[in-house]
Amino acid sequence: MTAQAALGTKILVGAASVAxxxxxxxxxxxADTKETTTLDSVDGYRTFMQGLKDGGEVSMSGYFNPADTTGQVALYNAFNSGALINFKILFPFGASWDFSGIVTNIKTGADLEDAVSFEGTIKVSGKPALGLTPSTGLSALTLTGTGGALTPAFNKDMPLYAFSGVTATSVTLTATGAGQTIALFVDGVFQQILTSGAASGAISIPAVGSKKLTIIANESSKAPKIYEITLVKTA
Incomplete structure (x- = not known):
């Protein structure tokens, strides 16, 4: 089996990736084990059966980014609330883990020779699901808004884009993906289920700045494909 590169792996809090x-x-x-050895057991070996299963923990580490409100800050908020929330680990080659969990640890660190660090831990609750077959993904993606230009050119296997130079107060997005359920999120907040090949509702961007658009394209029983577009208004 060919080894797979980890670069591009993401963990999602809901629909937003942690930066x-x-x-x-x-x-x-x-899994726990339960001993089943009896006086009739043969060969002098103990025997066992499987007991309760445990999904374990998911740890993460990187650089502290207080502006990552839908990722790192969302984990901090989940720690304080104690809420059970949905997570997803997406591998760049099309596999995924889906699981529910609670945030049990948040840590930052500051060392003289290093960037400020961030760490988090999630305790998995219930059965995680391993997706091994990737969804087909989108076949086309366009955005419409005065002054805006999509870079790089769309490629169904390219996950990251920018739509820069926008001077309009809103934009629309058209995603095409036959047989896909296509969900649109703006800054991590669900907006709508898109109809393949049809324009989205208006995405407001009234002031100079940026927004993160996330598109999740998913076929039933397959690992989703995620596309992220940084929308930048310059005037």
Whole structure:
């Protein structure tokens, strides 16, 4: 089997990826054992059966980014609330883990010779699902808004884009993907399920600045493909 590069792996809190990570650890699946040895057991060996299973923990580390409100800050908020939320680990070659969990640890660190660090830990709750077959993804992606230009040119296997130079107060997005459920998020907040080949509702950007658009294209029982577009208004 050919080894797969980890570059491009993401962990999502809901639909938003956690920014500026250098390592994502886990999952670590394990199971308890129950001894079943009896006086009739043969060969002098103990026998066992499987007991309760445990999804383990997922750890992550990287650089602290307080502006990552839908990623690192969302993990901090989840730690304080204790809420059970949905997570997803997406590998760049099309596999994924889907699981629910609670945030059990948030840590930052400051060392003289290094950038300020960020660490987090999630305790998996319930059964995680391993997706091994990737969704087909989008076949086309366009954005419409005065002054805006999409870079690089769309490629179904390219996940990251920018739509820069926008001077309009809103833009629309058209994603095409036959047989896909296509969801649109703006700054990590769900907006709508898109109809393949049809324009989205208006995405407001009234002031100079940026927004992150996330598109999740998913076929049933397959790992989703995620596309992220940084929308930049310059005037």
């Amino acid at each position: 500026d990570l250098t390592s994502i650890g886990g999952l670590e699946l394990s």
